[in-house]
Amino acid sequence: MTTDLFSLSGCVALVTGASSGIGRVLARGLADAGAKVIAVARRSDRLGDLVGEIEQSGGSAMAAQADVTDVDSIERAFDAAERAFGTVDVVVSNAGITDARNFLKIEPAARDAVFDTNLRGVWNIGQIAARRLVEAKRTGSIINVASVLGLGVQPGLASYCASKGAVIQLTRSMAIDLSKYGIRVNALAPGWFKTELNEEFFDSPTGIERVAQMPARRLGKIEELIGPVVMLASDAGSFMNGTVVVVDGALNALIA
Numbered sequence: 488m489t490t491d492l493f494s495l496s497g498c499v500a501l502v503t504g505a506s507s508g509i510g511r512v513l514a515r516g517l518a519d520a521g522a523k524v525i526a527v528a529r530r531s532d533r534l535g536d537l538v539g540e541i542e543q544s545g546g547s548a549m550a551a552q553a554d555v556t557d558v559d560s561i562e563r564a565f566d567a568a569e570r571a572f573g574t575v576d577v578v579v580s581n582a583g584i585t586d587a588r589n590f591l592k593i594e595p596a597a598r599d600a601v602f603d604t605n606l607r608g609v610w611n612i613g614q615i616a617a618r619r620l621v622e623a624k625r626t627g628s629i630i631n632v633a634s635v636l637g638l639g640v641q642p643g644l645a646s647y648c649a650s651k652g653a654v655i656q657l658t659r660s661m662a663i664d665l666s667k668y669g670i671r672v673n674a675l676a677p678g679w680f681k682t683e684l685n686e687e688f689f690d691s692p693t694g695i696e697r698v699a700q701m702p703a704r705r706l707g708k709i710e711e712l713i714g715p716v717v718m719l720a721s722d723a724g725s726f727m728n729g730t731v732v733v734v735d736g737a738l739n740a741l742i743a
């Protein structure tokens with residue numbers, strides 16, 4: 488059946504940055520598709536509700552503490568995941584931060600914080616996941632959350648745009664190097680979805696005006712990312728590798 492193609496039954500899915508926004512919703516979506524979910528956050532105490540919600544709707548989930556910039560903490564989270572559910576074969580590298588200021592005013596520490604989380608974090612999670620999959624002789628699917636700002640740019644977001652562009656190139660490199668092991672690696676490039684990362688902006692008069700000028704004349708609903716991610720994670724996306732799936736209501740198609 489076509490719907491079976493999208494089933495994640497038997498999969499073990501790890502989602503970073505699962506305590507809020509896109510990560511939280513994707514963790515629920517992957518669990519609804521049948522995956523056992525490891526929800527990762529720096530403060531795992533913030534994940535109790537999410538794990539409870541998944542379990543109440545008949546799924547399996549656990550919380551794990553890790554900072555994506557800290558390799559030891561990531562290894563510990565994967566160890567805990569393997570003890571509970573087995574080898575992680577679906578990864579959503581979602582943790583990310585932003586920093587809005589003009590290029591002239593960006594201090595090295597602020598730039599490095601964005602690069603460390605958005606790029607090195609995705610690198611760390613992907614490398615640890617892939618090494619463990621190869622060691623276990625298992626195939627898998629890694630989804631790196633980039634952004635439409637990895638494809639085009641907006642003013643005052645140099646660190647963020649550079650980091651997300653690098654995530655897209657890293658995704659392609661990982662896909663090429665890991666293809667022979669049956670590990671697919673794709674990037675998700677969301678347009679604008681209101682979360683803690685940007686809600687102040689989208690509630691401001693400038694933000695409201697920006698939304699009015701978008702082709703869709705609205706922000707995305709986070710739930711609209713679930714389908715594309717489940718497709719990439721499951722057999723439905725079995726020949727999708729090294730690609731960028733843009734989910735943005737045609738924002739990236741517009742030359743404004």
Ligand code: NAI
Pocket residue numbers: 503504505506507508509510527528529553554555556581582583584604608632633634635676677678679680681682683684685
């Ligand atoms: P958010 O701020 O709600 O979520 C980001 C999550 O990452 C938070 O839970 C945060 O605690 C976690 N995080 C940050 N640094 C971390 C670290 N070092 N280790 C572990 N976790 C860490 O924001 P949102 O919007 O849900 O962002 C999720 C991803 O989606 C980010 O990578 C972001 O760049 C990307 N994105 C978001 C868009 C949007 O419109 N909201 C558009 C395009 C991409």
